[in-house]
Amino acid sequence: MEKRDVPLCRPSIKQAEIDAVVETLKSGWLAHGEYNNKFEEAFAEMLGVPYAISMNSCTSALEVALKVAGITGEVILPSFTFVATANVVVTTGGVPVFCEVDGDTRNVTAETIAEKITPQTEAVIVVHYGGQPCRMDDVLKLCEDHGLLLIEDSAETIGATWNGKLAGSFGLGCFSFYPTKNITTAEGGLLTCYDEEINRKARALISHGIASTTLAREKVKRPWLRAAEMAGHNFRMPNPLAALGYHQLLRLDEMNAKRVALAQRYDRLLADQVPAVKAPVVVQGATHVFQMYTITVDETLRDGIVIYLRERGVGASVHFDPPVHLQPFYLDYYAGQVSLPVTEKLAKELITLPIYPDMSEVDQDWVVACLKEALREVEPI
Incomplete structure (x- = not known):
């Protein structure tokens, strides 16, 4: 069987990023440093918010968002997500309440959130x-009407907009720079906010509860003085990774444009050659930056198709199966009482195809050809 190596994703790293990382390594300042400041300032300016706090992961950003806001009650969120989104609610003392998603966009809506609001709800x-x-105008109004904190897990959607406003700029924005994302710092994340006190608390929380940074203290007369004002964590992003992130951010529009072009080409190829699959839907009012390109197929064929593609060297995957509410910890947590039919159906039908900025048309043609073969060869389960 012929194979061609087409990974699910591959970071786009150019010489400018390499040079910047090497520069920081040679500088000797490897902890949180000047590049964190540059990265945060550039990200905040891009998003149109006053504050951005770089850290070691989006999971940490989500945890910090909940902690600085003092959330310990019910938090509504989708089950159709990576488990970290739910885990942070549990680890910070809250109660995750799973809501349904829209089948076409895989996103929550104001309607699916509203169904789960109770007097104990504190955040979404x-x-x-x-x-x-997501359709953020309706979601924002719902949260404002009910006095709920709005947190945006924008790990997969850096640079996309809803009615011209960037994802992550409606509430507390949480971003991921994992290598599969629209930009990368290898591992890393970032929190954005509008409130100065949230910014101050978040910066202390990610640095052992100490409000000042090592870099800032080096510029004062007695840099050894450091005192914790709260019990904090070490969630900081190192300077070399911030250097990588800063130079990746400069290329965000370019890389997203390549993702969109590849997605549009997938749309054309699939419509022409593999009409049995359903391509992703982009709703009016949204721009899509295609961190993933996901299709749906007959659930009796899905697993066989993914296995067939991987045997041919195509790094296809599924995001997400099982959904969070059907994972062992959460099955026990809710005694198997959560039922989300749309989410469960998506988890059985969805396939994530390879997409990344430097993907060649030859590789993309190979993915589509293998998908076409799989639909012909795979037997229903």
Whole structure:
């Protein structure tokens, strides 16, 4: 059987990023440093918010968002997400309440959130799935009407907009720079906010509860003085990774444009050659930056198709199966009482195809050809 190596994703790293990382390594300042400041300032300016706090992961950003806001009650979120979104609610003392998603966009809506609001609800975490923002006008109004904290898990949607406003700029924005994302710092994340006190608390929380940074203290007369004002963590992003992130951010529009072009080409190829699959839907009002390109197929064929593609060297995957509410910890947590039919159906039908900025048309043609073969060869389960 012929094979061609086409990974699910591959970071786009150019010489400018390499030079910047090497520069920081040679500088000797490897902890949180000047590049963190540059990265944060540039990200905040891009998003149109006053504050951005770089850290070691989006999971940490989500945890910090909940902690600085003092959330310990019910938090509504989708089950159709990576488990970290729910885990942070549990680890910070809250109660995750799973809501349904829209089958076409894989996103929560104001309607699916509203169904789960109770007197104990304190916050909502929306997850902008795969590169497309939720319908945020309705979600924002719902949260304001009910006095709920709005947190945006924008891990998969850096640079996309809803009605011209960037995802992550409606509430507390949480971003991921994992290598599969629209930009990368290898491992890393970032929190954005509008409130100065949230910014101050978040910066202390990620640095052992100490409000000042090592870099800032080096510029004062007695840099050894450091005192914790709260019990904090070490969630900081190192300077070399911030250097990588800063130079990646400069290329965000370019890389997202390549993702969009590849997605549009997938749309054309699939419509022409593999009409049995359903391509992703982009709703009016949204821009999509295609951190993932996901299709749906007959659930009796899905697993066989993914296995067939991987045997041919195509790094296809599934995001997400099982959904969070069907994972062992959460099955026990809710005694198997959560039922989300749309989410469960998506988890059985969805396939994530390879997409990344430097993907060649030859590789993309190979993915589509193998998908076409799989639909012909795979037997229903």
